Amino acid sequence: MSMMSYNWSAFQGFPVDYNNGTFYKKISKSVGSTTHVCDQIPLTEDELEEVLTVDGNYKFMFAINNQFPAPTLVFHDQQVVSIRVYNDMSNEAVSFHWHGMFQTGSPWMDGVSMVSQCPIQPGEFFTYQFVASPPGTHWYHSHHGAMRRSGLAGAFIVLPKEGNERDDIPPVDKDAVFLAQDWQAAASDIEVVKEMEWLMYSSGKLGTQMRTYDGSVSSLTHPISRALVNGKTKSFSASDTENAKAVPMEIFNVTQNGSLLLRIIQTGMTGEYKISIDQHKLLLVGSDGGDLIPTWIDYLIINPGETYDVMVFGNNTPGNYWIRLETTEVLDFFYNPVQPNVSFAQLHYQEAEEALPDSEKRECTVSEPCVMANCHWSPDALKRWEPNTKCVPINEVKSTPKSVAQVPVPIPTSENDLQEVFLNFHFSGSDLISPRPAVNTIHYKGPPVPLQLYPNIVNDQTVVCNNQDMTSCGDYCQCTHVVKLSTSKVTQIVLMAEDGLSTGTAHPVHLHGNRYYVVKYGVGVINETSGLLQGPNQDIEYSPDYRSAKWRNSSWNNGNIPDMNVKDPPLKDTVVIPYKGYVVLRLKTENPGFWLMHCHLETHMSVGMAVVIQVGDPMEMPKLPDNFPMCSSYPAYNEPDSKSKSGSGEKSGSNHMEDDALLQLPSTDGGSTKSQSVGNSYHRDDNSMMNISVGWFVLMMILMVLFVFGFFALSVVLISRHCTWTFPARSRRGYHDIDTEERVVFSK
Ligand SMILES: [Cu+2]
Structure with missing residues (x-):
């Protein structure tokens, strides 16, 4: 694969102008020695093929092989996959994660930058080679920085081996990829960066957030543009620009009495969606590669990282029907009711005329209620908004008997056979004004070298920490959080989302290299009068600082939890933890390696x-291939954060850069702080620290002024080069049904 950044500065991307049936690009032309004017040049046929319409706004983005979404890759179960990634970007490193793949025997191919490999630098390439397993609907995306949201994601389909196809679902006439994601309009990137600040609650964003059915905060970053389906979108918002009205919508074709398998993959950055098709039920048949007992549903809740296989049948009057992607937002931050944001795609019967749908949603009634799958709210909260809708949490969706027979639900044979960990995904900080994302109060920080390539670094307590090592962390603990699990025991992971705050979000948590059974699901306590969350689920008792937790009832220890489904629970690799609730997972951690859970x-x-889940001792892990690429030889630079500060005070060998790097900062008296620090290699005196702080302040002010000027300069360039244009619906590269001639299928 070759990757190209649609980067205005490199002139690899440009806005397109449509006029009287011809597409133009604008270029700058020199007149004389100094004057430049805009000129228009018609697009070539090749350039026409590369136009990405998205939401109609011109913005910076990334693409793989000039396609958005990235190409759909299709393999067969147990095939050896070889994918060479060329980093053609001018200024960004990258790595690729094959989301859902086990990577058994090849943990260094999991693609997590600085956990499984070094990032691929501009101009470099790296060949991923691994066995495709398990079969099902999966995907791939960048796992370095935050480029997934801007184009570096695509479908990764693993078909079953011949003869292993499912015989418990209706015949599939057509099989299509359905990539759903949120999208930020061109002007909002700075807002997104702002949202990602650690001090996000104190940055003025809080009042713009919305709430879902139980009053928990929507995970969607605002302002959003809309949801994309396979890189296309249609909205009928009053604020739509002319361009937004003109862009094409994604259309899925079905024949009368025919069937369509939709492989729905949520590749988004933040938001969950409620997906439905007007006047059509969906037959839910799979999730995250696991086969499910077919179940009729009306609404599918899908969060970033999850995949669902649903079947649609052409059993209604031939015509055109809306496919709706709704947000789950029903209240603004101050509890005033709001309407959800809706984006659209279309279901088209091939027997019908092509037209915009005028369909309505099916009415949910007492006698024929709607079913909402993957519902992570209390039914008592949902019923106030959707009175005739049944809330089906993910643990009530069942694996097929064949699936459970192939991968038995792990049951410990004795107390010693079970290892249990509690992982709290929450916001934490030194005060409630500035909470920060954490797991068990630890804020994950990447290690200076990839764990999988240098596994013994887990013994370096200046880098790695976990819940047993919390005393060496300060109040604000940031380190490479590693939790070690044995390969020989049944593993039970309890995921929670509780922080003692009055408001927060649910979290979709993905585990690399493994799948788990979701055996129990608990939501928070709902106030009977308001129908809103009023406190955490009482099955779990938290320590006052939320660093640790245990079952409130000790008889639940050793895996003896009542009402678990250990008969036929769903197999997942990504699960939503309800806010103030919990999820119990069962798995066999038999795949040695370092696996990110996030x-x-x-x-x-x-x-x-x-958090990194370390499965097994380094001795148990597969041997790294000879000549596997290692990172460059920059010495590690350790910030003097609270963890190292609150340690013994001894400088470790890897800290040797620390003082030199800090001492190069300017000081207010024009001199160097170095002279003031001579003879004080670690514990600086107050005077030198103050000079460094003032130096930092001056430097930050200079950088801020430069940034503000730089930002406006960039805005002017973008605005002056932006053209109004309309775009008719037309085929383009970037999306293919996987059963067409053009699919990328490798020989069996
Ligand atoms: Cu989260």
């Missing part, structure tokens, strides 16, 4: 809501 909301993960 919230799949990019705004949470990229600033610390992650």
